[in-house]
Structure formats: C-alpha cells, structure tokens
Amino acid sequence: MSSTGSSYLIQGETGDWEVVIGLEVHAQISSKSKLFSGASAEYGGGPNEHVSIVDAAMPGMLPVINDYCVEQAVRTGLGLKAHINHYSVFERKNYFYADLPQGYQISQYAHPVVGEGTVILDMPDGTTRPIGIERLHMEQDAGKSMHDQDPKRSFIDLNRAGVALMEIVSKPDMRSPEEAGIYVRKLRSILRYLGTCDGNMEQGSMRADVNVSVRKAGEDLRTRCEIKNVNSVRFVMQAIETEARRQVEVWESGGEVQQETRLFDPNKGETRSMRSKEFAHDYRYFPDPDLLPLVLSHEYVDAIAADLPELPDEKKERFMTEYGLSAYDAGVLVVDRDTADYYERVARGGDPKKGRDAKQAANWVISNLFGALNAAGKSINDSPVSADQLGQLLDLIADDTISGRIAKDVFEEMVATSKDPGDIVEEKGLKQITDTGAIEAAVDQVIADNPDQVADVKGGNEKAIGWFVGQVMKATQGKANPGVVNKLLRDKLVG
Amino acid sequence: MADDLTKLTIAEARSGLQSGAFSSVELTDAHIAAGEANRALNVYVTETPEIARNAAKTADDRRTDGRVAGAMDGIPIAMKDLFCTEGVQTTASSHILEGFKPTYESTVGGNLKAAGAVMLGKSNMDEFAMGSATITSYFGDTINPWQAASGPDAGKDLVPGGSSGGSAAAVAARIALGATGTDTGGSIRQPASFTGIVGMKPTYGRCSRWGIVAFASSLDQAGPMTRTVRDSAIMLGAMAGHDPKDSTSAPVETPDFESAVGESIKGLRVGIPEEYTAEGMPDEITRLWEQGAAWLKDQGAEIVDVTLPHTKYALPTYYIVAPAEASANLARYDGVRYGFRAHGETLDEMYMNTRGEGFGTEVQRRVLIGAYVLSAGYYDAYYVKAQKVRSRIAEDFRKAFEDVDVLLTPTAPSPAFAIGAEMSPVEMYLNDVFTVPASLAGLPGISVPAGLSASGLPLGLQMIAKPFDELTLFRAAAALEEAAGFELPAFDPRGA
Amino acid sequence: MALDADTVRKIAFLARIRVDDDRLEPLAKELDGILGWIEQLGEVDTDGVEPMTSVADLTLPRRADAVTDGNDPEKVLANAPDPVEAFYTVPKVVE
Ligand SMILES: [Mg+2]
C-alpha cells in the first residue's frame, strides 16, 4: 500500500502550511582516479597531492573521461529504475571561484546520462511512498578553500577538484523533514548495494542541496530556496524544519520569499543567505568542445543491467514472501546489505533445505543482536556472535535443549565470549530437564508445600496454575521443560 | 657558407646532413646568426640558442653513431609561442602568461623533438592567436620581411599576417627552415600567403591539441609552415599522430605525406567555388586564381565549377563560435596558479584586475563577445544558431566533395598591409574570409605562394581537401607550386 | 539586440575583466557593431538543422580507471604566484 504522505504541517497564524521538498544529492563515484584525469580520487592526502596538471587547469590540458565512472553512473541509474539516455553531452558550467581552476565545471545539463526514475521510501508505519527522480548527471567536484589559515589569504587545495560526482536530482515530492531523511537514507542504501558510492557523508562523499518551499493546501508551488551542501541526515531534517518556519514567517509578515542559495548553520540552528554566490549568476552552459557526446550502446547498458545485485526493495519483497516477515521487519533487515546477508544465514543455516523459524530468526537479529551491537557500538561485520552461532542457538531452542529464557542468558554469554552456544550450555549445565520422573518429584514437592494455593485452583481459579509453574521452574533453576511441567500440574490439580 | 645554409629547404638540409656536407651544429648556428641579424623583425618572444645548440650537438653525435632520430633530425625550426615547451617560457604572446614555464611539452612539440627537430625559439604571434596581423602581441609587432615595391604602402613596415606571424616571418626571412603554426580560422594559411611561404592546416584531429594553449577548441589545429610543399609534407609527418590525451584526436594512421609530392594530377577534379570573392578584392587576386586553375588544367586536372552557398556566413558564424569557446578557455587565466597576478583586496577584484591588465584589447573584446553570446537569453539566438549554420557550411563542402577531389580558392582577399593601417575589427576579421569556412568544417587546407601583387607582394592560393585526405592535398599543392615557380627573394638583414 | 554600456558592465563582470567606466560606452558601440554584422546569420534557413557538436565524427574515447598522475605538488605549484607550503592562495574569501 502506498501512503498519501505524512501529514506534516506547520501551524502559522494564517493557518496550516505544507512544506514542499526536493533534493539534489551529490554522490562521489567510488573510482580510483578522477573523472577526467589520472590523479587519485582517494579521500585525504597532503595539500595538492592528488592533483594532475589537468586538474590544475594548466594551459593546453585536456579532459579524457574515466570509463569506470561512466559505468557506475549507468549502474546507479538502473538501480534507481531510471531511464538511461543512450546519448548524453558534457557541457561547461561557467563561473569564477577560487576552488574551480578551469573557470568552468564540466557537467551535464541539457542531455544528462540518466533520466526519470523512482526511489521507494519505507515509512515507519510499514507503508511505502514513491519519490520521483528527475535526473542523474555526471560532473566534476571542486577543490577546497580554507579561510582560517591566514589573516589576509584563503588557501586552495585541489585534491577534490575533478573527482567524479553523480548529481541525483529528486522531484519536489517530499512533504516533511522525516521523508527527506528517509529518502537520503534509502538513496544511500541503494548506492551502497550497487557499490557505486560509499555514502560516507562525514567525508563528503555524499552531500545534499535541499530545495524548500512552503504553501497553503491546494496552492501552486511558491518560491523555493536552495540550502547548499548539507552533510548529514540529521542536518538535512533540521535545515528543512528551520527554513520552512523561516519562510512561513516571511510570508505571514507580508513579505516575499526570495529565490536564493542559503547555508545551514547547525550551531546557530538557522539558515542564512549566500548572496556572495548569487550576484549576477549566469552559468552560460555550452557543450564542451574538448569532449564528444557520450554514446552508449544497448548492449553496453544491458550488460550492466544483467549483473545488478538484488536491491533493497526486491530483497524486502522476498523476505516478506519467502520468510513471512512483516513489512517493517523486512524493511529494517534490508537497509544494509551485510545485515540482510547475516539474517539470511541465520534463517537458513546456509542450507536452503534446513529452514529455521524465520520470524524467530528476525526477532533475534532485530531485538537481541541489534541491541547487543548498539550497546557495544559495533557493526554487523565485527559482531561477536557469528550468524552460524546465532543459528545454532535457535537450533538448541528448537530441539528443546534449552528454553527461550535460558537462551537469552546463553546469548549474553555468546556476546561476551564469542563461544559457541553448545559449549556454553555444556559448561554451565543449562540443558533442559525433560526426564518426567525428576520433574514430577519437583511438582509433587511444590503441591505438598502449598495446600492453600492447591485449594484455590481446585476451587476453579485455573489461572493460579501459572503460579505453580513458576515455583517448579524456580525449583529446577529454569531447566525443567515448561510444557511437561504444565501437563503434570494440570493432571494433578485439575484432573 | 653559413649564408647558403639558410637558403636550403628542409629536404635539402636533410640530404646535406646525411651526406655529411655540414653538421646540424653548423646548420643551427647559421640560423641563430640569421635570427640575430634580423632582430628588428621581432619574430621571437623567446630565443633559445643554447637549447638549439645542445639539440644540434646531440643530433650530430647520434648521426656519427649511425643513428637518426627521425625525419627532422638536426633541422632547426621555430616553435609558435602557443605550444607549451618544458622549462621554456610559454606566453601565447600575452602579458597574463609572462614568465610561465610549463613543466610539460606539447604532444606535437614532443613528436618534433622525437623526430630530431632543433628548436631555435618561441615565435611571436597575436595574443592567444586572436588576430590576423601579429599586431596584438604583448611583446610587440612582428614585421614582414617583404616590402612593397610600389603603391601606398611602399617603404612601410608590413604585417606578416597572423596569428602565426612570427613563424611565417621566420621562415620567409630564412631564420628557420620551418616553423610550427596553429590555425583556428586561417592563422597558418593567411600569414603564409602574406609572407610567400607554404602554410598547411591539417584535418581537425590529425595533430594533437594537448599542450597547445587553447583558443577555440573545436577549431584549433597545429600545422607546418615551410618554404616548399615537400617540406610541409615532411614536417607534418613528424607532427601528426593519434594522441590518447586528446579526446578529439583521430585514431588514424599517419601516411607518408611526402610520397604524394610530385605525383601526377592527371584526372584530378579541382573545384572552383563561385562564392569565393569578396567585395573590394583586387582583380589581380581573381586573375591569379584563374591562372592557378589554368596551371592545374595544363597538368591534366579537370576544372569544375562548384557552389558553397553558405560561404558568406562562415565568418559571422566563426565570430560567435570561436569567441564563445575562447571565453571559457581563457577563464583559467585568473592569477591563481600561474602567470601574471595583479593585486586585489577581494577575490573578484584580484580576478578583474589580473584579467583587465593581463589581457590585451582584442582578447578582451572576444572574451566579452563570447560571454555575451552564451549568456541567458542570447544562447539560442547566437550560439545555437551559429552551430546550425556551421552544420550547413559543412554540408556544403560534403556535397561539393561528392563531385571534386580538391578545391582551389584565393587564400586571402588582399596582400600584406602596413602596420598601423586603420581598420575596424570587422575589416580586420575579413582577412580570414576565405580560410574560415574550411576551419569550421574541420577540413585540411594549404596555402601555396603563387604570384606577386602589382606592388610586388606575395599572394597565395589555397587548396582544400576532404577530411584526412592530406595526400591528395599535397599532391595538388605540389603541382600548383611547380607550375607557379614562385621565387622567395633574398631579403636584406633587418638588424635592430 | 542593441548592446549598451550597462550590458557591457554586466558581461565584463561575468568575464571578470576590469573595464573602466569611461571605456564602457565606446566598447558597447564597438561590440554592438560586431554583433550587428553577425546578425546577418538570421538570413540563413536552419529549420530542422542539427547544431554541429563536433567536426570529428568520433565517439567519445574512454580511459581505464587507474591512478597515473598527480602526487607531485611541486610540479603543479611550480608557477604559482603566491604559494604557501603546498597551497595556492587567493585574497581572503569571506563566506
Ligand atoms: Mg545543482
């Protein structure tokens, strides 16, 4: 089912305001070298170390495109269920800035390599919400200016200049900060599944330009503002909230929202105008005469499509049908590819025929394992409990070797020691008692010791049996098989 | 002896070096001396005599070891200052690049080095190759060794044409056996015509653009400037070749161009495009053009009238496309990473002062036109329109070449004119009216000295061929040269 | 499309070229003259004509993804007017 979108509204003095959000996400293509030069695209490095004479825009230097980057852009387009344009053109976006050596950015404008597509948001209530993708194009990243090293000068480092980016532009389909946050996370998840971008926002390999406008219900779009280079999901959501409220105030105080580029300051919790970049803007795009149109054959695109991995949405569908998981559980498990793989290993013991209780497996991964990992601040990849070990634990429950209660203690021990559950059960002698004789003795003892409660039960209060079960389990340190205990008590008390 | 050495052609010098009649050091010294004796012509921005002597010595040593680097081994040439030369100042004749020493060598320069060529110096040119007279250089005008015997310009200093005027004058004045040029709208062919030498622009993509200061990327092509067609073929062979560092470099073989020189043109179909006349063009040029056709006919070629209907629109098309590309290509000269930087309190002030003081008037004019025709609201009306007309112009040629093998036209509508002649920008642009169309279509063209004006100045005829059909072009040009029998006079030294 | 002094000022800023006020008017006339001459292109019928993308009828060549360049800051800073350590510098930018 597809939800109509969260009902996030801003209450103003003149009534409720809807927020309209579109995102332009810049994702760095994980390539060894830059888009048009052979310099390293690796993060970091000493000042101007990952810079070639092409990146420094020395006279007479020319761009030659990186084949791998083209392939990753197409892969990403296919992963976004988008239309791949077999003919696309690189253009020059002309403007002067200290970190832009050529005086223009090589980008794609009129003819991007990828056209319209869709990203499905998985809402917390289990519903989904499709967000339109307008386009994806390839372009060069700019260098870095440092303004606080020197009183009179800014320092320029071109290590990032020319690094390959994919600009992924959404349609203005989002209506709340929450949706925007979910969109960025989902996009990052897809990029990581595809392996086309590491999605590392701290290192700037994923950055968002956020377009925000507000309007009264049923109105056409009002003027939008673009908040540039927001570098975390949290900030994206905060920036939208702040900017939307600012715009509501402007409108309601009888003002006009100006279309402009703004900057989000997380410390001050405000957005402010970047007029410096605005003045006399005119990018004068035109096809880069140093490059020819990028023409992709159908064979080329089909070959890339053929080896796409299973993506989050398909995986989620499969987990729901194949394992009978709820939309929510499936959604949680597929966010990260390694988690999904871990879960499947637990659920199937690596062997399709030997199926385990898949729902139980999901519960253990989501509540117990995630809990333990969060507590230890660890990722699924360095989990102290391997998927096989967790699987073995589920097997011990399934064949009645231990009860669910004991299993929780065993799991804690596994987290602490990374030992196999079997060994832990042996060492600590936690094997469940299924020998009826031993259990019957304990049952008789408890009955003998509590005549009043016995009377109570015989008097018709069958619920009280639960109390007896508890007593027997206590007497056997929880090792008695609860099923057996129950049966004996019923035979003896209810008859 | 030294004097004789400068009178040789590249082909003659090649055999002289082979036979041991003289050494490359002797040949090089003779040309260095010729350069010093003609300093007043101002053909060089930077002279590199030491580099030249060392290269010559190396070439001689190689030869004594029985090895030869390539077709240009030991041959002294001038290098247009638009080619980046490793460790040697490269200015594009602009203040904004003064003092810039590239850490790299252009691909064409590297090919010539590999072929053994000896670089005498960096030749003067119009700033960033924008001009047709070599009078926009920050480093002064270059003077044409030719002087008018009669007429209004008699006795005056004349322009060598441009933008490759320093290279043209150096070759005409026998200061270099050959020189590199670049041609964006006629910058090799027009100065060749003005100085009585052979100037050749190859097919776009034949020579790599890597390491050549860019003016208009979709038009720029490097080519040889020499005193004979054979020398042109020899030198192009050493310059050309596919280069993976240039995405527009054509992955084609470099044929033996020289082999075409001297081959018969019997049955060759030569097109005469009726549109190649400009108003105010002297009759003597029309007559020379007809004479040229007659010469080819005498050698068995068929003369065919063809039409290139959009010819008159080539120049205005060029003056949208070239400035548009230049406005972006020259954005990198911002005073940050190399070259001249003027003071400025803010970043924008620094940019504006640097580019305001660093660029000359003509460069500023074209950068502004380029920015304007690309700006919001004008892009479609100017730039897109021009690229459509350009398609039409290319289509004209394609149709014409279904019927003929080469085209014969005048190279320029006038002979060399006096330095300081009063001209509006557009009047100056009209110098390239016959050379620009082939540039827009990316076709190979060559200017061959064919005769003299009434005032005693050289006039060239241009031949244009199909893409990558330089062999036919050289074959036809050699036949024209043979028939014309043009004699380059010995000029009196023009010392400082 | 008459080109006036004010347009020249705007364009000159776009191109980051200092043009003194007294030059704006003459420059506008000059450029307007050139553009006037250029506008004869209006005469050409270009309906259904594709704008030229490149005279070279090639497809875009692509290189393999390998680190083959860089790691030589001295080389790229060799001609820098005012470098500090391995940085280029510009007049302080206040964002
Ligand atoms: Mg954007």
Ligand SMILES: [Zn+2]
């Ligand atoms: Zn972008």
